[in-house]
Amino acid sequence: MIRLTIPSIEEDDLQAVREVLASGYLVQGARVAAFEQAVADYVGVQHAVAVSNCTAALHLGLLVLGVEPGDMVLVTAYSFVATANVIELCGAQPVFVDIQPDTFNLDPSQLERTLKRLMAKAHRDRMVKAILPVHTFGQMADLTAIMELANRYELPVIEDAACALGATLHGRQAGTWGAIGCFSFHPRKAITTGEGGMIVTNDATLASRLRALRNHGQDPDASLPDFIMSGFNCRMTEFQAALGLSQMAKLARIIAARRRLAAHYDELLRDTPTQAPAVAPDSESVYQSYVVLLPEEAAAYRDELIARLKEQGIETTIGTWHMPLTTYFCGRYGYGAGDFPVADEVFARSLTLPLYESMSQPQQEEVVCALQDSLQLLE
Numbered sequence: 001m002i003r004l005t006i007p008s009i010e011e012d013d014l015q016a017v018r019e020v021l022a023s024g025y026l027v028q029g030a031r032v033a034a035f036e037q038a039v040a041d042y043v044g045v046q047h048a049v050a051v052s053n054c055t056a057a058l059h060l061g062l063l064v065l066g067v068e069p070g071d072m073v074l075v076t077a078y079s080f081v082a083t084a085n086v087i088e089l090c091g092a093q094p095v096f097v098d099i100q101p102d103t104f105n106l107d108p109s110q111l112e113r114t115l116k117r118l119m120a121k122a123h124r125d126r127m128v129k130a131i132l133p134v135h136t137f138g139q140m141a142d143l144t145a146i147m148e149l150a151n152r153y154e155l156p157v158i159e160d161a162a163c164a165l166g167a168t169l170h171g172r173q174a175g176t177w178g179a180i181g182c183f184s185f186h187p188r189k190a191i192t193t194g195e196g197g198m199i200v201t202n203d204a205t206l207a208s209r210l211r212a213l214r215n216h217g218q219d220p221d222a223s224l225p226d227f228i229m230s231g232f233n234c235r236m237t238e239f240q241a242a243l244g245l246s247q248m249a250k251l252a253r254i255i256a257a258r259r260r261l262a263a264h265y266d267e268l269l270r271d272t273p274t275q276a277p278a279v280a281p282d283s284e285s286v287y288q289s290y291v292v293l294l295p296e297e298a299a300a301y302r303d304e305l306i307a308r309l310k311e312q313g314i315e316t317t318i319g320t321w322h323m324p325l326t327t328y329f330c331g332r333y334g335y336g337a338g339d340f341p342v343a344d345e346v347f348a349r350s351l352t353l354p355l356y357e358s359m360s361q362p363q364q365e366e367v368v369c370a371l372q373d374s375l376q377l378l379e
């Protein structure tokens with residue numbers, strides 16, 4: 001089976017985890033702090049706070065930005081549901097914004113239109129609390145334009161960089177543009193800790209509140225234990241952090257391999273009706289997923305295509321979710337087809353191809369051949 005993804009776990013990763021397990025000190029030790037420092041240094045920020053997963057990172061991030069019941073947060077329509085769920089979990093409303101057809105990222109012109117509409121209603125002004133762009137499939141959203149709008153309307157940006165550790169735009173790292181950036185270390189990301197997340201910020205006050213919130217509300221700056229707010233337990237374990245540290249040492253190598261493999265897929269797809277993913281100018285994707293657009297007519301039989309490829313030993317899947325059209329968001333806010341036309345189209349036609357560091361070029365050729373054959377057969 002050519003799998004969708006295989007994490008790059010090697011003997012030194014196993015050894016790092018074994019050492020922690022053998023030590024008997026499984027939580028709240030030095031490895032979490034060292035992993036935080038490694039990520040902070042890598043992206044170039046002052047503070048990094050490790051948490052149990054990126055969903056927790058986003059949830060705590062929204063809370064420290066002051067998102068409360070009744071507020072609104074502007075968010076891309078096309079992402080994994082965690083991105084919008086966390087807004088709901090704060091009691092706030094996600095206001096979805098359509099995406100760009102080529103990069104699949106939040107469309108700044110649609111964001112501007114939505115902001116103008118919401119901010120024009122003076123009584124609603126205070127309710128828009130933040131903008132939550134996602135760096136979809138490992139490519140940064142247009143943060144230059146989004147930050148310009150955020151500054152104009154004095155709104156904080158929290159970046160969902162779950163898939164984008166190491167991605168850059170104009171040479172600047174994902175996660176470092178807004179007030180807060182959130183990363184995931186789920187096994188489908190470039191590096192993994194099993195489950196795991198990291199929040200990065202240059203704001204010491206936000207970092208301190210995040211540290212309290214992830215640890216039962218305990219004051220992170222007090223010498224004696226004291227509890228200054230109601231908090232969660234979203235701590236990362238020592239063995240996850242040990243794995244994270246040894247994975248960080250391979251991040252550059254893994255990203256380079258993913259970019260090489262993506263370039264080879266681009267070449268293989270050049271003269272086919274399947275559209276390779278586009279990368280915006282001066283943007284460096286880490287290709288968390290390699291997502292193609294199938295020909296329009298193939299949308300109707302995409303599930304069959306995925307099943308056929310699976311029978312041939314090739315694991316593929318859809319791109320990500322059209323969040324407004326999931327049962328929950330559709331039922332709650334009454335969205336329908338046509339409300340986000342670009343997301344409609346991308347959601348229907350996207351297909352994720354296998355991509356992992358140890359994948360070979362012949363395997364990629366097998367994937368593209370099988371894809372082309374199946375498309376012809378199902379036409």
Ligand SMILES: Cc1ncc(COP(=O)(O)O)c(C=O)c1O
Binds near residue numbers: 197
């Ligand atoms: C864009 C995006 N945001 C958030 C998440 C949630 O991350 P985690 O699984 O670490 O909670 C994911 C997970 O796949 C994701 O793809």
